[in-house]
Amino acid sequence: MAVPQIDLVSQHEDLLPQLREAFDDILATGGFLLGPYVEAFERKLAAVCATPHAIALSSGTDALLVSLMACGFERGDEVIVPSFTFFATAGSVVRAGLTPVFVDIEPRSFNIDPEAVAAAVTDRTRAIIPVHLFGQAADMARINEIAAAHGLVVIEDAAQAIGAGYEGQPVGGLGRLGCLSFYPTKNLAGLGDGGAVVTCDDELAARVRCLRNHGQTGAYEHQYVGGNFRLDAIQGAALGLKIDRLASYNERRGQLACYYFEKLAGLPLALPEAEAGRLHVYNQFTVRVGEDARPAGAARERDALLNHLNEHGVAARVYYPRGLHEQPCFAGLGRRVGDLDRTERACGQVLSLPIFPEMTGPQQDEVVAQVRSYFS
Ligand SMILES: Cc1ncc(COP(=O)(O)O)c(C=O)c1O
Incomplete structure (x- = not known):
């Protein structure tokens, strides 16, 4: 599917x-x-x-x-x-x-x-x-x-x-x-x-x-x-x-996120963390994949999962693969690769799984099954 x-x-x-x-x-x-x-x-x-x-x-x-x-x-x-x-x-x-x-x-x-x-x-x-x-x-x-x-x-x-x-x-x-x-x-x-x-x-x-x-x-x-x-x-x-209908759209996103938390627990992925006192509305459900290593190594692990999901029909995406300080149009501002360590690590590790209010139970089970099948 x-x-x-x-x-x-x-x-x-x-x-x-x-x-x-x-x-x-x-x-x-x-x-x-x-x-x-x-x-x-x-x-x-x-x-x-x-x-x-x-x-x-x-x-x-x-x-x-x-x-x-x-x-x-x-x-x-x-x-x-x-x-x-x-x-x-x-x-x-x-x-x-x-x-x-x-x-x-x-x-x-x-x-x-x-x-x-x-x-x-x-x-x-x-x-x-x-x-x-x-x-x-x-x-x-x-x-x-x-x-x-x-x-x-x-x-x-x-x-x-x-x-x-x-x-x-x-x-x-x-x-x-x-x-x-x-x-x-x-x-x-x-x-x-x-x-x-x-x-x-x-x-x-x-x-x-x-x-x-x-x-x-x-x-x-x-x-x-x-x-x-x-x-x-x-x-x-x-x-x-x-x-x-915004409140019900956001509520549905929250339910879908809860289901991901339950079904993806225990895998070598860092699931998103909702900070205390904040209501997260999950425009994206963004996980981290790969060792907390330098970006290139981490990106290899993330990209392997991304390719697996995409090849099996699951439209996972990377938001964002590159920090804005590394964009050519901002080169004149003086920031260089290596300057913003936590941003660069995130760029190599993040992967956003499908989440949208109309997502069906079988669709979400398919995402979970494909993520699990990758790790097994
Ligand atoms: C964080 C952020 N800022 C600004 C924008 C710009 O919004 P728009 O696409 O409506 O111009 C977007 C979305 O596209 C966004 O995700």
Whole structure:
């Protein structure tokens, strides 16, 4: 039996009548951008993130870019980011004219190490972007403490973690601004690209809203240089329907994770660890494979399991095979291979097993059987 990495078709089956009704309405009115569907979605999103403001945008990448633009930093200011993350976390820093400073992760959670953040602060530092990687919140109390001590802005990259909790609070509203993605593999999946910024800060919310539409403050009056970061109405309609089911999607991911914990126990794999006080929403179920050796040796072991699973129809994937500090486009920033040991080890060891709300029992048993058959 083939097990996909994600099933983007069956999630919509029982929503089709409501989706079609909304699309018919949009086609009939011609209101293709922003508008009432997007506004209704923003209200629901603000409630989910427990923030007074939610601004829907064109993507998670644009959410990061607009957040940085809204803060009004100066060219060359530094922003501390983890190296072990998706490209957009650092790519948007450069696009905003700022300098990413890559730091290492905590080995258990894969999230940015607050002590590495503290050590990286300079007099040019303006912001920290903790990423809630794979669906688990970063150590926000310590990060906020460091930020407060140095007057820094915290921008959460919550692209993979909508609905995750930290000490009983949803992610997104824990820093000054929170960035979300509705890319189809995310826990709240759009029908294409989409993203949002959530915040408790009235002034920044107004700035983000304005930047979303070319910084326009009145008819043909531009207070700021913004961009076209608008969300389509059909995305607003679909997300507005699907957000009502987010809690059940996340609950199902949690159940699937529990089953993996039970069935994969005892194998020579390090299973993901949920930190105390955090509600993990398992956008990915990421294990570590291989000795805690230098990356090349570890990667051989991981890749052997990856190939075994892929050859037997199980769509396991590696997120991420390379730290951002090793990417050619960031070579000028001065970090080199060997600089971020824990990131580089993770890159050689991680393997994400399929996990998605529509995954069936037999599909998950097949993943477990193939992992077990590899080790036997
Ligand atoms: C950690 C992280 N940040 C940012 C993004 C960017 O989101 P988008 O693909 O919606 O632009 C993603 C996902 O793709 C992500 O995983």
